[in-house]
Amino acid sequence: MRRLGGGVEDEEKWLAEGIAGIQHNAFFMHRALDANNLREVLKYSALMLSELRTSKLSPQRYYDLYMRAFDQLRQLEIFFKDESRHGLPVVDLYELVQHAGNILPRMYLLCTVGSVYIKSKQAPSKDVLKDLVEMCRGVQHPIRGLFLRSYLAQVSRDKLPEIGSDYEGDANTVMDAVEFVLQNFTEMNKLWVRIQHQGPGTVRERQEKERNELRDLVGKNLHVLGQIEGVDLDMYKETVLPRILEQVVNGKDELAQYYLMECIIQVFPDEYHLQTLETLLAACTQLMPTVDTKIVLTQLMDRLSNYAASSPDVLHEFLQVEAFAKLNNAIGKVIDTQLEMPIVGAMTLFVSLLTFALRVHPDRLDYVDQVLGACVVKLSSVPKLEDARAMKQVVALLSAPLEKYNDIVTALTLSNYPRVMDHLDDGTNKVMAMLIIQSIMKNNSCISTADKVEVLFELIKGLIKDLDGNATEELDEEDFQEEQNSVARLINMLDNEEPEEMIKIIYVVRKHIMTGGTRRLPFTIPPLVFSALRLVRQLESQSGDITGEDVQATPRRIFQILNQTIEVLSSVPRPELALRLYLQCAEAASDCDLEPVAYEFFTQAFILYEEEIADSKAQVTAIHLIVGTLQRINVFGVENRDTLTHKATGYSARLLKKPDQCRAVYACSHLFWVDDDDLDGIKDGERALLCLRRALRIANAAQQMANATRGSSGPVTLFVEILNKYIYFYEKGNPHITPSDIQSLIELINTEMQSDNNNGNTRRTHSDPFFTSTLRYIRFQKQKGGLIGDKYDLIKL
């Protein structure tokens, strides 16, 4: 270990010296080769190989040196092969090279001659191989030993007595080949593991690095084993695997165990793994506690999963060996025994196991549930999941069934699914909930029973309500809206043809979203309401079919619920929204011929209007909504209707701004004149006219106020609008609207406009084109002739 103090520069120097030494001796060796002088050849080749005896180089540089010697040894091998050049039978040569005093050159030469010896077939290859692998024991220095043995592996690779090779037969069986490789592997592994025990602990890190650089030398043996022709399952099961695992386990070395397990999994065929699953898994549980068993297991499961996916024919094999049960068992054991394994590790394992279960046993939901159950147990044992990576794994775990089955419905039958979700933190829980919703959206899956809805909402409760009272947490408003919009969309996805079930669904949804708090309700209630209304319409369309006392799904009951639901909104407070919903309900109720219900909704809406809606703009909007709805509803009796219209007009007149008043009031005129084909429809022309007149008055007042302050052209617009209403009702045949009324209004507008201009206000206002168009419309109607034309002819422009 003299290289402790040596820096990189020194190493470069030593390497250069080593290379120079090799080249120097190789030169003389070549001269001797040319002269066919065996004695000299042996002398200089031994000298050349002596350069490999250095202890000063790191593995990487040693490899450099080794490769140079390796090239030279190829030349030597060619010479050895040709007996006519050196004149010695190969068996004598085999002895002769063993006279070399130093072990390392001796062994390199012996391996080289050995390979020639096997090729000559003068001795059974198994004997030669056995001898070589045994004699190599003399080199116990880890790095030198590893390289020597890797040289042996290399020169012997094409000379193993495997099935189909020239060297197989008689006494040489594939077993001998396996035995040889296994032994070489065993020894290399021991050497490799030993590096860590060299030198003081301070250089540990560098040693780890060096060992990593060397690991492929060891792993190569496993590759060879994997490639040997004729290693059948029995042999693998009885000999190869147990021997390898014995090494792995007994090596008690973290790096080696991890790497070798990885190698085993990668190198040997899938079906072998499957058949030896028990052994392999048993080994996994015996690894050092620091070994990252989860990656090993994960790889194994991934491989098996892919194998299962590769062809349906192999699936029965999985069943035969009870692959799932075994894996599940092993993972349980690993998690139990490796207490210090971070939670993320356990989660990764579960994800792999789940993937495996999904791929191999897509029909066995109980397996999936079992995995999730185990996951719950594990999660319960830790206080609270805070590791972000672990969280990610859990999300992956939960997403896997969704992706596999493309159907949340399946996931909903997994009893442990929500319990796993409980262990997520709020943020992740939401992410997961979003994933679930997205999955539903994507697949357009319909959740059609109340039970499932119940479970589903339990799953996504992170979105439905604040968890654990940490509502103070700052949320990104945009994200929040996004989430709630998703929930809203989800609510719309819930559907069942059967009203009875649908009403149950609605009950469930309602129960859940009511817990959502003031911020969520405005998002969640509307879809619920509309969902309910849809049901109402459905009931209505098949009305008569349903009878019976205890029928839940009657429109009346639904409206009752809706009433209560919307009421919550008003206290949120989102009165405008509540008002809109009330009106929607009222209209729906009207369609169902439920007058008292509709009336009740209107009452609610009016109360809201009076008590909660204070903003003038909101009031304007509300009034127009109310008027619009009221106008369309035809269920009310005269008395109720009067009350409501009276109220509405009253509200209109009391709006804050004159123009708003004016517009509201002329809108109210429609309440008295509903233009439909219904004969007994409301056609109260007088009161409509009254409304218009009132609007006109208000417009006048507004005009005067505007004159006082100057500059506002609004009132003219109002006049034009009112004119349009006049024309509308006139055209519809309201007897109380006379052509003279229209004419005087036109004149009024003209005057107003002129006075406006006289006042020096030459600016063109937007009411001009509006007015002009209105006039043009009248002229146009005149020219039409017929009934309408006659009517319009009465209006003089």
Added chain:
Amino acid sequence: MNYLLGAFKPACNVSITFTDGKNRKQVPIKKDNGQTVMNPLFQSQETIAGKVIIEPYQGKKVEHNGVKVELLGQIEMYFDRGNFYDFTSLVRELDVPGDIYERKTYPFEFPTVEMPYDTYNGVNVRLRYVLKVTVTRGYSGSIVEYQEFMVRNYAPPPPINNSIKMEVGIEDCLHIEFEYNKSKYHLKDVILGKIYFLLVRIKMKNMDLEIRRRESTGAGANTHVETETLAKFELMDGTPVRGESIPVRLFLAPYDLTPTHRNINNKFSVKYYLNLVLVDEEDRRYFKQQEITLYRLKADTSSV
């Protein structure tokens, strides 16, 4: 010039040849001056026969008081230089005193010679076999010629050859158990075994297996012990963990080994040990030594 030199030259050229010299195996041996020469190889109970050729130089005659050939087995201690100890001495008289005028060939034969010990060339001691031809002369000094030859004796595989197994350790620091498959190895053998680590609390750099030769010469107070490490073979690189077992496979052939010699003629012993050495990162060495017996197996015909 030639004439002058010729005056100091011996009067004749003596050479010794073995009967089957052409076919007999030759093995190299290192001389004192570092050169390697090839010598014929024999073993105990063999008949050593050949010819001694005496060839006087042109126109000279060799007067002598007799010609003899001796077969000597000698032990030479380096710290007691020049003092040979002959443990075997056989003589053949080849000629009675007389004159030699021309090239003369004397066949000789030592039938089934007892040569119990191997030729050995150690750090402090040498054991050698030699044929010595002496042309005895009166005043002008005898003419002596040597011809060395090698002797190697073979042993059958030992009937009892237990493994070596032992647990050793330093309390609370390092406990190992090692096992070598045999306690007696022939020279081209392979040592197989394993080192099993029961407890490891030190950081190790490497572990070697050494073959050591312990040569002790003399006796009593004059005993000289010399230990050489003939092989250093790395068994392990780096620190093992408890429960690890490291294989041992050491081929003896490449090393220059001799059989174990125990108390050769009361003069010297050569023993071999396996020394297991662990070196920690502070370069401290922990070791355990075990004697092994080496022998030469008959079947062994390699050229070393």
